[in-house]
Amino acid sequence: MEIPIGRARKARQTFGFDDVALVPGATTLDPKDVDLTCELATLRLDLPLLASAMDAVVDVRSATVLAELGGLGVLHLEGLQCRYEDPDPLLERIAAASAEEAVTVIQQAYQEPLKNHLVERRVAELKEKGAKVAVSPTPIFAQRAAEIIGPGNIDALFILATVTTARHISSRYQSPDFKRLADQVQAPVFVGNCVSYQAALELMRAGADGILVGVGPGAACTTRRVLGIGVPQVTAAADCAAARDDFETETGKRVPIILDGGMRVGGDIAKAIAAGADAVMIGSPLAAAEEAPGRGYHWGMATSHMGLPRGTRIHVGTSGPMKQILLGPAKRDDGTLNLFGALRLSMSCCGAKNIREMQQAEIVVAPAMPTEGKALQRAQGVGGTR
């Protein structure tokens, strides 16, 4: 449905998590009978969860914990972990910075050059821990990264930038060849981010084994403000899921859609799957884990850009161990704990036995109700502690 926004100019209406809600099914299930496993190319996960390739979320330690819980942490190969032998002092400095100096401190920390031997070492450390190994370079670094990694050492390669297309044009460098990279590392290649049907379809045709969907939605992301660019996640998920389905019809290959960013609570994850995602990639909710490297803070990787930072540092606090965040039990009622217990219960209310059935759940347009957030505010206002 295109709406005229001016003479001779139309625009589609788009929708985000706060614009929609799920309708309980006419059938309901016992939550114990719900299956949360998901298949992403050759990967099989117990939870449809990837942790963002962000320095406040994933290091070797948190990736190992995530793997034990059934998810997958993606280590950023151009982050602090591959710039410093010991990134802890830097992480401390970022956490200790005042709000005013945070961006500058982050910009400086990322000035330290990337070190090939650290890329190699982090991959080795992950492999050693027995966790599934997933790492992420940007498109420009992808070819070099694949060579450093070598064949058979990782389980998945994520080639990520704010916006990635199969038709990037530069007078300075060449775009990566996804199929060749997959051959080199002998693992599926996930590519992102994109938000439109056309861009997703072209990435699939160019050989991507999975697609990351999301431009501008994250809690620590200011892309929409700085660049004006972004598509709300429910529409982005539905559009790219349509590309997945059309591509599957066309070729028989199912390229999974991973919705990346903007999910804060269990309800958002349920909506993401219902909108068509095969899995979700989340950052800020996991940065609040005791095992997360961020020490109660979270920042976007684009925050470090020297000329035009497009992310910010946010305070997320520490809400408990990763296990409690993902699987409970929740001691809080604000939806930030037991994210996948919530997904399980939500699916049972929608009568969805598994992820594929949840992708058919009924969605309604229902702007976030005032009471939704106010109940919590009122509750918290009483004791005044938080």
Next chain:
Amino acid sequence: MEIPIGRARKARQTFGFDDVALVPGATTLDPKDVDLTCELATLRLDLPLLASAMDAVVDVRSATVLAELGGLGVLHLEGLQCRYEDPDPLLERIAAASAEEAVTVIQQAYQEPLKNHLVERRVAELKEKGAKVAVSPTPIFAQRAAEIIGPGNIDALFILATVTTARHISSRYQSPDFKRLADQVQAPVFVGNCVSYQAALELMRAGADGILVGVGPGAACTTRRVLGIGVPQVTAAADCAAARDDFETETGKRVPIILDGGMRVGGDIAKAIAAGADAVMIGSPLAAAEEAPGRGYHWGMATSHMGLPRGTRIHVGTSGPMKQILLGPAKRDDGTLNLFGALRLSMSCCGAKNIREMQQAEIVVAPAMPTEGKALQRAQGVGGTR
């Protein structure tokens, strides 16, 4: 009207109380000539009012007061009243808890096992007071509860869960048979909650004598945030009322629709009836009564869930005796007192002689006006007392 929310994906637009307003009729009535009585299966009430089966709202004492005023209190059979001989110390503890520890205190209080003899005793106490007896088990406990209650001791049985369908599937237990339960207790069986036409119709076909409508709207409810599930109440009421009307056409039996949750002021109740409800079930506005067990606090029954609390404790204060809340006189102008005097006046302005005529009142889409709330804020800001 389905709106495209993404490629190959549509969603209906839905509406809540704050999205609509009522249009005065071309005929108006003297408020004294308005009839507020309602019929719910075999029950006849002077007011179209049920009090929520929540521990902060209904105990034997408040149910008795509600009955005297013309409404009906529903006692939760799995709440504190049936777990403790004397629940007062627990209610005190919940009211005294800090905002931070409230959920934990509630979770602990509900760990005490349910006691069959207390179920029996509360039913007997209600009967003794001469009040209409309405009690509520969850679906899993319903069969056992009916056996404890026995035949002829109650006036209505409410089988309630967050989402209830006629087609619940579990590998662990069996869904209750509504008709058999009604026979056992010799009283009508009300079932809920649901929000869609299909689910309501199927519950009617499965033998429900009344339907509770509402998933996620309550002031102390965080279902929409935690699970992503919920349908705004005006649309839910209209959808389920359509099921009621179609079922009546089909079978000749009128199964009343009780809109449950999300109403805070008189205007919300008027909108609920206009949207198609036969009666309303309210919680937080009654928790503020002097006779309510909540001591100025209110919490959802799902708050006590150990793994995934889906409600919160809110401070509602104490605004006056139950009689003043329901029938006035109001000494405040914020719509929270004299709820049914307000309904009466609203119906007179809409030219509706009775509930059935009010169900035809004209509704318009009219987002809550800024001045609506601001007038009160401004007023309250001056003296600063509240």
Next chain:
Amino acid sequence: MEIPIGRARKARQTFGFDDVALVPGATTLDPKDVDLTCELATLRLDLPLLASAMDAVVDVRSATVLAELGGLGVLHLEGLQCRYEDPDPLLERIAAASAEEAVTVIQQAYQEPLKNHLVERRVAELKEKGAKVAVSPTPIFAQRAAEIIGPGNIDALFILATVTTARHISSRYQSPDFKRLADQVQAPVFVGNCVSYQAALELMRAGADGILVGVGPGAACTTRRVLGIGVPQVTAAADCAAARDDFETETGKRVPIILDGGMRVGGDIAKAIAAGADAVMIGSPLAAAEEAPGRGYHWGMATSHMGLPRGTRIHVGTSGPMKQILLGPAKRDDGTLNLFGALRLSMSCCGAKNIREMQQAEIVVAPAMPTEGKALQRAQGVGGTR
């Protein structure tokens, strides 16, 4: 355009002042060439302005000032002015009350019985001052009021209630006969309030010489919250203007539409006229005049209802003499001063020479911009004085 709000249920979308904006014309005028005069039945005013029949706005003194400036003050015949020989102490008490006790103080003040000799005296005082005399009883008191007033003593009679219809049904009393009343007082009879095409048309057919339009919009009004009733003013104006135009086509008689309530700034008045109103009736902006009886406060007449107050007391402050509020010069930039200088300039930008042309100005749907209010907040935040 009716929108489905639920199965088998539709509702029209409605619009208020904050939802729309005016488009400058393709022709513009010199503001000096704009004519603001208006004709309301047999009345001709220099400004299309009536002051609300509210005790904080109109007494003999402020009505006289309003008449000198080109507007018309309407004195409420059932307000404090006709209950007390000297209402000043009561007005003082209301202004001095704390926010918490304000409603109670107002309720008590209006317990004093109405006095026929004071009705007579206030009419005489107004006449003596040479001002146009406009007074307002409620429908129940209208017949008795007309007898007290007698023939030839007033210029206009306003019969006002929250909602007035030509088909009011009561088992206790009879509705007033507008034509007979007009004959008795020998002056046009204005009737209100209504908000729908049908109700307006029927009031015209029943003999009303002018129609007051507005249910629930006022700054001191809580009707929408308490009763759920109200139609946003832009839609109400357009609907009732259509009734006016159809009635004029049908009978040749033009019954003017006076939009009553909800206007706070010059822009709102311009939108009211553009939506179809022949004149506006405003309250709270005039209660802030030095000559207003409210002493910096304003309250709805329905605030005094003992059982169900449907208005509140708001603090409006004192912003200057009535002349400055209506005609400037403005020393503030928030739109609350020089209301009719603003209307004149707005009309010149829309290329409208007079009120009738302004009723054709182009309206767009344009939700109030964040910057609109924020500019002022930011400005005021700097010095912190206000």
Next chain:
Amino acid sequence: MEIPIGRARKARQTFGFDDVALVPGATTLDPKDVDLTCELATLRLDLPLLASAMDAVVDVRSATVLAELGGLGVLHLEGLQCRYEDPDPLLERIAAASAEEAVTVIQQAYQEPLKNHLVERRVAELKEKGAKVAVSPTPIFAQRAAEIIGPGNIDALFILATVTTARHISSRYQSPDFKRLADQVQAPVFVGNCVSYQAALELMRAGADGILVGVGPGAACTTRRVLGIGVPQVTAAADCAAARDDFETETGKRVPIILDGGMRVGGDIAKAIAAGADAVMIGSPLAAAEEAPGRGYHWGMATSHMGLPRGTRIHVGTSGPMKQILLGPAKRDDGTLNLFGALRLSMSCCGAKNIREMQQAEIVVAPAMPTEGKALQRAQGVGGTR
């Protein structure tokens, strides 16, 4: 798409910056390959940037800096610069005024009469600095200003008022003849402001060489509140761009559209171009430059109106040198620094090589996301400095 807003009354839905977002392209570009130059009549600029003809933004010094950076500052010929030999003490006084007295201080400052020799001198000073000379009179002063300026001394004449039409009617004075003025000063004449297709087209037909688009959107503008008039900028840009395209088809002459006002961050500028603008005119973001005359404050020129001020003084602070605001590097992540670095990156994500291609970028309707602003608020809340 016209929406019924009342019986027999329709209105178009309009859109502003916060209502829309841009969709990344299916092709992306290396930002280094993006061309930001723009052509405005005979002017060629390195950046599509004009600085508002406002006293807090443009004086000889800041215009010179702007020219060096590739933009164009427009000096207001009726501002303080042409009323006072030395405007510094006045600018100091305005900056030092309390929020309460700011409007009065501004009104007084502009009471000093305009001086012809100062008009002449400012033009000479600009020319001397080697900067492109752009100056702005109001329509009434335009003819006299052209005579003072003389032929060949300026590069562009901007004739600006809140609303300007080709068919202004006044019984007191005559509208300016754009073609004659262009001949007199031997430079292109830019005219504004307008917001509709019809008004823009008529100004083009009347000889305007460029059109300024925007009524009511600016940060320091209260036109929408005071007059009720205004069209959100995305719709205004699209409508006037359609007039430009139709006029070009009709005559072969391309009259550029400059979107004036309401842009605060890089994303807004990107949306302005995507909506059809050839360049932008911005005020408040530049008033925060170290070189700006406003000393951390900004005010609308209409603030000085004695009878009806329609602007306000806002605090913008000082965020860095003009170069950093326009071209970075940004040390903040809120989108207010490196505005044109942001535009370059945004264009690269949309696959737009130049301004003309960016005018075809895909726009979606996507209300500003809560997280968009909240991320920053949260970040800033931590250290508490700002």
